[in-house]
Amino acid sequence: MTFKELGLRVEVLQSIEAMGFAEPTPIQQSAIPHLLQLESDFVGLAQTGTGKTAAFGLPLIHKVTDRPTETQGLVIAPTRELCLQISKDLEAFAQFDRQIKVVAVYGGTDIRRQMSDIKRGATIVVATPGRLVDLINRRAINLQTVETVVLDEADEMLNMGFKEDIDAILDATPDTKNVWLFSATMPKEVAAIAKNYMTDPLEVAMGHKNQSNENIEHIYYTVKERDRYDALKRLIDASPDIFGLVFCRTRNETATVAEKLAKEGYSAEPLHGDLSQAMRDRVMDRFRERSIQLLVATDVAARGIDVDNITHVINYNLPDDIENYTHRSGRTARAGRQGKSLVLINTRENYKIKAIERQIRTTFTAALIPEASEICGIQLNKLISKVKEIEVKENDIAPFLPAIMADFEELSKEEVIKKFISAEFNRFIEYYDRAGDLNVTSGRGERGERGDRKERGDRFDRKDRFERSDRGERGDRGPRDNGNRTRFFVSLGKRDGLNPGGLLRVICDSTGLKSASIGRIDVMPNFSFFEADKGDESAILSKVNGADYEGHQVSVEITQKKDGGSDRGRSGDRGGERKGGFGGGKSGGFGGDRKFSGSRDGGRDRDRKSGGFSGSKSSGRREGGKDRAFGGSRRFSDKPSSTIKNY
Known part of the structure; x- marks a missing residue:
């Protein structure tokens, strides 16, 4: 089916052709013919990125042909970002019909300017609920001429607490209006709006209600709570071309994660409610321009983000409301593209994955956080590809080549390649050289992780369970020395940032020993102890002494x-x-x-x-x-x- 076959008028078809639209998406094929009718209420259930804006925008532009100075169309969206995006799309749909004027009204900007824009004539108004109610109360907008009301992302507006505002807006419009409701999910609150304000609406759902976009691959990783941030970095490093969103639960967590990523050299910026509107606009502009690789956001701040080519959505934490997961994951795989939604959970959150699977009718894949060697290989291949593809500016480099060639004269081709690769890559290798395995067996609570402590670095998860004072007043009740183990004293403790997993990594990375060779580990405020096989004494004393742990020099001796x-x-x-x-x-x-x-x-x-x-x-x-x-x-x-x- 083509757009012409849908029955759209000539000016709209010209806009579609100019925008490069090839053929309508499934939601457009189902919605547009119905919405072109004079009297028609409609409920469309489809995921973000499936072409919903065009599904209601094209028939809306098609219908508002006369009385261009009167407000005939009203679109309500949950956020400023979505409001602006919809208004830009509608302007593009109406580019060959100069009489149609689209005005966007939203909070965070001068309301007097928006009032002036409406007074000069607004054929279609795109608004956020709060600002529109303010304009109604000021008698700055007349909604009695509205023929069509579109509620876009209705479920998100209700989640954000706009139910009373929506009721007030709909009450201010004529009873004869058409209501077109679009939503990714259909909670009971959305169904209540359809019941109260719509007459015999046609309901079209792309797939089952609440079903996820089929082009999204859903993957979850089980890690310990304290390893969540390190796991995030590995997922980012394992995808060098990532362009994505990282969702956090709170504003504070969002700011902290974004700040830590930025300090460690990642291209990341935060987006949350504590930012001013001007700062949010700057961040979003940079993200759309791909000047930012990662946007770390809360659910509320990220609502309405309509950015193409997002490759990954990473759930640093799962949302409290299962339905929000649908909105998060829907930011990727837009317009038929492929995308990934990655989830980090701790060992007590497996039930949440099952609940989401039932809700969105899909299956998650359980995966392992990539190991250090795998990530290093990925990054090395990326570096080599970058070097091979880089443009050589012959004229600019020519004056320097004789001296450069003379400097490298004693080196072979292989040596030059190794050195250039190492100059860029050594820091990355050194970082992951100390990294351990972050994966945790799914389904086991964190308290049960002590059972396999010989295979993992983090031995005592219950906080301070085996903590002792500097004076050795109290010890643990673990197994006594069996005679085949040597107990070592370490000069660092909790106050130096040391933990059992960190100590294990230092030992194993310095000596090449397997974690099974290391026994009980006790980390105390100012110093620590660990046990190891007697046969490894000399290796530990010679190689662990002087090792670095996060800027601290490790000193080890036998107790x-x-x-x-x-x-x-x-x-x-x-x-x-x-x-x-x-x-x-x-x-x-x-x-x-x-x-x-x-x-x-x-x-x-x-x-x-x-x-x-x-x-x-x-x-x-x-x-x-x-x-x-x-x-x-x-x-x-x-x-x-x-x-x-x-x-």
Whole structure:
């Protein structure tokens, strides 16, 4: 079927041809012939990007041929962005009918100017609900001449709390008007509008009600909550040509994620309600021009975004309202193109995926966050393609070539290629060289993740469950050393940003060991411990020492035990003697080379110059009044020592 066969008048067909439209989409084929009738109410259910604007815009332009100075058509849209987009489309549809004037009215701009535009004559008014109600209250617009009212994205307007405004607007229009309602979903509130303000409407649904666009691939990834941001970066890195939207749940989260991405070199900007209208306009203009690769947005701020060629929609968090997922994913795969909707969930959110599948009648694919090696390969191929396709400006580079060739004379072709690739690529490789596996087995709660802690870096998810004070007062209740493991002391702790997963990555990346070789990990505020196979002692001491963790240098040494004591502080082996060492019950000492002695009664004072600790809770016998010092060979002693160094 062609547009001519739909029955549109000549001026409209000329506009269609000038715009390059080839043939009508399914929603246009179903809607336009019906909407061309004089008396016709209509309900159209179709996803964003299926051609809904033309489905109501072309017949609307077709019908308003006489009385161009009177407002005959009224289109209501939920957001300023959608309002502007619709008005531009209608102007394009009417480009060969100069009598038709389209006026857009919306909040955030001077209302007096909009009042003047309406007074000069507006054949079709495109408006947001709040601004239109304001104009009605000011008696600045006459809606009694309106013949057709279009409610576009009706479900979104109701979700945004515009029900009372819509009721007021429809009450201000004649009873003889036609109401055309377009929506992506059909909740009961939208059905109520159809019942109250429409007479025997024709309902056309593209697929089932609430069904998702078939050109969208829905994929979800299960990660731990704290790995959500790192997983987002990997999804972005795995798609170098991405041009997409990242949806967050709150304004604060939107601003935080966008800021972090920008600081790390990604082309990203936020879009949320705290931005001024001028800032929102600038961001949207840059996004439409593709000067921005990623737009990080809230659901409300992103409503009405009509941008072609969006390749990905990434759900950083799932929306609270399932129906909002339909609107999010509908921003991609527009006009018959392909697109992807990616979802990050934690281990307790699998039920949400099932609920969305039932709602939109589609199936999600469970996928794994790409591994570091896979991403590096993708980025390397992208870099090579970019180099091969780059334009060489022969005349500009010619004066510099002799000196350049002389500099590279000693290098072979292969060496030159390696060095140029490395100059651009080393930073990326080094970043992912420390990265671990972010995937979590679907369906298991985060508390159950301890069961496979030898295979993963993040061992203790329950916050502070095994947290101990700097004095070793309390230990974990995990398995005791079986004799085949060595316990190591690490100079970094929680205050340095260290976590069990981060420590595991440092160890494995530095030594090449598998995570199964590493046993229990205890991360405390100022330092940490971990266990490893005895056969790996030399590799750990030689390679982990001096390693970098987020700008901090890692120092590792073996924790030794004496006199049969364990290194679990107050929870240690009660068979040990209650003085120095870890086995001393309430001693709280470190054992061996890390002994505590002295009194629990003294005041605790830290001598920064000597690097020592003195005062209370040092362990040892309760009746003593001795100070303790921490330094030199990391011993705790009850006497000052000239060998004490800063710790």
